[in-house]
Structure formats: structure tokens, C-alpha cells
Amino acid sequence: MPLLNLISAGVETGINSLQQWDRQGQARRKKLAGKVFSIELKELPKPFYFVISTQQVDVLGEYEGTPDVRVKLSVTALDELKDSAKTTSLIKQDKLEVEGDIQLLQQFAQLLTEMDIDWEDELSRYLGDVLAHKLCYGLGQARRVAGRQLCRIQRNVAEVITEEYRLAPSPLEVAFFCDQVTQLEQHSEQVFARLDKLLGRVVK
Amino acid sequence: MTEQVDNAINQETTHFGYQTVAKADKVEKVAEVFHSVATKYDVMNDFMSLGIHRVWKRFAIDCSGIRPGQKVLDLAGGTGDLTAKFSRVVGEQGHVVLADINDSMLKVGRAKLRDLGIEGNVEYVQANAEALPFPDNHFDLVTIAFGLRNVTDKDKAIRSMFRVLKPGGRLLVLEFSKTEQPMLSKLYDFYSFNILPAMGKVVANDSESYRYLAESIRMHPDQETLKGMMEQAGFEGVEYYNMTGGIVALHRGYKF
Ligand SMILES: C[S@@+](CC[C@H](N)C(=O)[O-])C[C@H]1O[C@@H](n2cnc3c(N)ncnc32)[C@H](O)[C@@H]1O
Numbered sequence: 001m002p003l004l005n006l007i008s009a010g011v012e013t014g015i016n017s018l019q020q021w022d023r024q025g026q027a028r029r030k031k032l033a034g035k036v037f038s039i040e041l042k043e044l045p046k047p048f049y050f051v052i053s054t055q056q057v058d059v060l061g062e063y064e065g066t067p068d069v070r071v072k073l074s075v076t077a078l079d080e081l082k083d084s085a086k087t088t089s090l091i092k093q094d095k096l097e098v099e100g101d102i103q104l105l106q107q108f109a110q111l112l113t114e115m116d117i118d119w120e121d122e123l124s125r126y127l128g129d130v131l132a133h134k135l136c137y138g139l140g141q142a143r144r145v146a147g148r149q150l151c152r153i154q155r156n157v158a159e160v161i162t163e164e165y166r167l168a169p170s171p172l173e174v175a176f177f178c179d180q181v182t183q184l185e186q187h188s189e190q191v192f193a194r195l196d197k198l199l200g201r202v203v204k
Numbered sequence: 205m206t207e208q209v210d211n212a213i214n215q216e217t218t219h220f221g222y223q224t225v226a227k228a229d230k231v232e233k234v235a236e237v238f239h240s241v242a243t244k245y246d247v248m249n250d251f252m253s254l255g256i257h258r259v260w261k262r263f264a265i266d267c268s269g270i271r272p273g274q275k276v277l278d279l280a281g282g283t284g285d286l287t288a289k290f291s292r293v294v295g296e297q298g299h300v301v302l303a304d305i306n307d308s309m310l311k312v313g314r315a316k317l318r319d320l321g322i323e324g325n326v327e328y329v330q331a332n333a334e335a336l337p338f339p340d341n342h343f344d345l346v347t348i349a350f351g352l353r354n355v356t357d358k359d360k361a362i363r364s365m366f367r368v369l370k371p372g373g374r375l376l377v378l379e380f381s382k383t384e385q386p387m388l389s390k391l392y393d394f395y396s397f398n399i400l401p402a403m404g405k406v407v408a409n410d411s412e413s414y415r416y417l418a419e420s421i422r423m424h425p426d427q428e429t430l431k432g433m434m435e436q437a438g439f440e441g442v443e444y445y446n447m448t449g450g451i452v453a454l455h456r457g458y459k460f
Contacts, residue, residue, distance in 0.1 A: 002259050002263060002447060002448075005259050005262040005263050005266065006259060008262065009258060009259065009262055033295070034272055034295045034296070036272075051292065051293050053292040053293075053295065054321070055292055055320060055321045055322065056292065058289060058292050058293060060265065060266060060293075061262075061266040062266040062267070062269075063271075064269040064271060065271040065272070
């Protein structure tokens with residue numbers, strides 16, 4: 001039993017850390033406040049109940065009331081849930097069973113998956129504004145530069161490996177090698193054919 | 205004659221940890237303990253139980269049958285861990301009373317819950333579990349977590365909880381209990397009497413309070429005894445669940 005409590009504790013902590021950072025989290029929770037969702041993953045023995053309040057999302061292992069929406073699905077379908085276009089096809093494929101208001105369920109899925117997090121702002125709480133800005137700016141810059149560099153690096157590395165260190169064969173060498181292999185193959189076939197003939201004579 | 209009466213009064217004693225003290229003194233001594241630990245209570249709780257108390261409380265909540273709109277009494281509620289969750293689940297239509305005998309603990313609890321955004325449906329009441337200041341048949345759920353062992357007259361307290369519950373309501377008692385596994389029991393004793401007071405000294409500069417904690421746990425009635433006490437008070441369908449090898453037990457009983 002406490003193992004499931006441990007899982008629900010982990011899920012709850014995870015969700016609420018992200019919820020705290022989400023700029024639209026509170027507004028979204030407010031719309032769903034008081035609603036209870038029962039989610040049963042096919043991979044787990046029992047459902048978990050998600051109780052929404054303006055403060056946070058609470059995860060319970062037992063709930064004796066009637067949930068507003070009851071869902072049974074497999075972990076793999078979790079991410080597709082927020083896409084309203086896919087819900088019907090999921091249901092048809094038996095990947096998803098729903099009892100209750102599907103729109104509510106989609107709002108809930110959006111609450112959990114479409115988060116609007118200002119990483120710079122969040123980091124600044126821990127690092128201070130200037131440092132966080134530098135870090136985020138730096139990371140953004142780094143990503144752009146890295147993108148450009150990556151192609152160059154790939155080319156350079158290829159050159160270095162093939163020509164400087166001669167660790168790998170150059171394209172020409174590969175072509176030459178392939179030719180040789182083909183020749184060898186032909187030769188060995190000729191050898192086998194002659195062997196066969198010879199063997200035939202011996203047996204006779 | 206008067207001397208005999210005096211003697212009788214003097215015999216009104218009870219346990220305070222391993223010491224025997226006059227009943228009237230126990231209340232004061234328990235108050236001292238919780239006044240002195242109030243501000244560090246949460247940190248110490250996490251630290252000393254290695255965070256496991258959260259799992260114990262979570263299990264209790266799962267056994268509570270809590271629903272939107274219900275009325276809950278979190279007795280000996282201290283810094284309000286259970287109250288916070290109850291408040292969110294019962295919602296605007298529901299009501300939670302956090303009651304504790306100790307105003308230092310209540311103050312810390314109130315401040316903490318306000319920081320968590322818990323407002324509106326929670327009321328803070330200073331009250332003794334033995335004489336609850338609430339009407340009969342009032343609550344859907346009464347919980348007392350790690351509180352009963354500090355109460356002087358436990359039978360009286362359990363009767364009082366029975367009285368304030370609605371018919372159909374339930375009582376949850378979460379409390380340290382007796383482990384039956386000899387190895388675990390030895391380990392646990394060593395931890396409680398050697399490591400715990402030392403940690404209390406380092407973190408809260410207060411080894412006495414934590415020695416009291418260890419001793420009061422050993423003096424608390426075991427699983428079957430507490431079950432009997434609940435039945436005696438009128439509770440039905442009483443069951444208990446051992447956790448962490450019986451170090452902690454959750455008792456649940458219904459008033460029908
Ligand atoms: C160990 S704390 C538990 C707090 C909280 N329930 C928790 O689980 O974290 C015990 C609490 O019981 C309170 N207490 C002790 N004797 C009491 C009594 N007779 N009536 C009500 N509360 C009492 C103390 O003031 C203290 O806050």
C-alpha cells in the first residue's frame with residue numbers, strides 16, 4: 001500500500017512544482033477547482049484521483065465520492081490526450097475509456113501538459129536576476145551558435161578523422177575497397193567453380 | 205480522614221515519558237515540549253523520520269473517505285499538514301477545524317497554512333482533546349495524528365471524539381505503535397534513544413523534548429489495546445493497519 005502512496009506523492013510533487021512555475025497554472029486551476037478526475041493507467045493496479053483546487057493538484061489513492069470524469073488509458077496514450085482531434089480515434093482504438101465530460105478532461109490534460117514557464121524568471125529566484133539573464137541569454141545564444149557550429153564540426157571532424165589521423169577511410173578509399181572486394185568475390189567464385197570441377201573428376 | 209483524601213489526590217498520577225507525574229503536571233509538561241519545538245517542528249519531523257511521516261499521513265488521508273463539502277476536525281493538528289490537504293479537498297462548501305491545545309503550535313500552523321494559500325474554510329481552535337468545545341454529531345471525520353499519546357486521559361479524549369462525530373462519521377488515529385519484528389525493534393530502540401536525542405540537540409538544541417518523544421512512544425498503548433479502547437468508547441468496525449513494520453499504526457473506527 002505505501003508503495004502506491006509513494007508513487008502518488010511523487011506524482012503530486014512533480015505536478016505541483018511545474019504548476020507553480022506555470023504562468024497560467026492558477027487561472028487554469030481556478031476553472032477546474034473542485035473537480036475530481038479518476039485516472040487509471042492500465043499499467044497500474046488502481047486508479048489515482050486528481051483533486052483540483054486553486055492552490056494545487058492533490059493526488060489521492062482512494063476516493064469514496066463520484067469523480068467528475070473517469071478515464072482508463074495506457075501510459076503511451078497520455079500525451080495524445082490533450083489533442084482533441086485524437087481523442088475519438090484513441091477511444092475507437094480502445095486505447096482510452098472515458099466516463100464523463102470529455103471537455104473537462106481536455107482542460108485537465110491541458111493543465112498538465114501545456115505549461116507556460118518563464119525559465120529565466122524561475123532561475124532568477126535561485127541565481128539572482130543578472131546571473132539568470134546571462135545564463136538564459138547565454139544558453140539561447142549557445143543553442144543558435146551550436147546549431148551553426150554543428151554542421152561545421154561534423155564536416156571538420158570527418159576531415160580530421162579521414163585525412164589527418166587516417167582513422168577512417170576517405171570516400172575514395174571506400175570506393176577502391178569496395179572494388180577490391182567485388183574482385184575478390186569474383187576470384188573466389190572462379191576458384192570454387194574450378195574446385196568443383198576437380199572434385200567431380202576425382203569422384204569419377 | 206482528610207489525610208486519606210489527600211493521598212487519593214496525590215495518586216492521581218500519569219506517565220510523562222518514563223517519569224510518573226501528577227496528572228495536572230503532564231498537561232503543562234507536554235505544553236513545554238511543544239512550545240519549545242513549535243518553530244522547528246516541521247524541519248525536525250522531516251529530518252527525524254527521513255520524510256517517511258509524509259507517506260504515513262498520505263495513507264491516513266487515503267483511508268479518510270474525505271469528499272468535497274465535508275466537515276473535518278484535525279485534532280492535535282499542530283502545524284496543519286493534514287488540515288492543508290483536507291481544506292483543499294473539502295473545498296469552499298466544506299469546513300476544517302484545526303484544533304490544538306498549544307497556541308505556539310497553532311500559531312506556527314496558521315502562518316504555514318496562510319503561506320500555502322489555505323484560507324476561507326479553515327478555523328483555528330485552541331482546545332483540549334479531552335473536552336472538545338464542539339456540538340454533538342457535528343463532524344464527518346475526526347483525525348488525530350501523533351497526538352493521542354500526549355493526551356493525559358486517552359479514554360476520555362476518545363469518548364469526546366465519538367460525541368462530536370456524526371452518525372456514519374469516522375475517526376482516524378495515526379500514532380506510533382509497537383513493532384513485532386525483533387530486529388527492527390532493536391534498531392528502532394537504538395535510533396530513538398541514542399540518535400534521536402542527539403539530533404534533537406544538534407538541530408533544535410533540545411535533547412530533552414526528543415527524549416520525551418521516544419519515551420512517550422514506548423508508553424503508548426499497543427495496537428490491540430488502542431483498538432479495545434476505541435470499541436469501549438462506542439466505535440464500530442474498528443481496524444488498524446501497521447506501517448513501517450508496526451512503528452506506526454493507523455486505527456480507523458466508525459460511529460453508527
Ligand atoms: C507531535 S504533534 C502532531 C502534530 C500534527 N498532527 C502532525 O501530525 O504533524 C502533537 C500535537 O498534539 C498537541 N496536543 C498535546 N496534547 C493535547 C491535548 N490534550 N489536546 C489537544 N492537542 C494536544 C500538541 O500541542 C502538539 O501540537
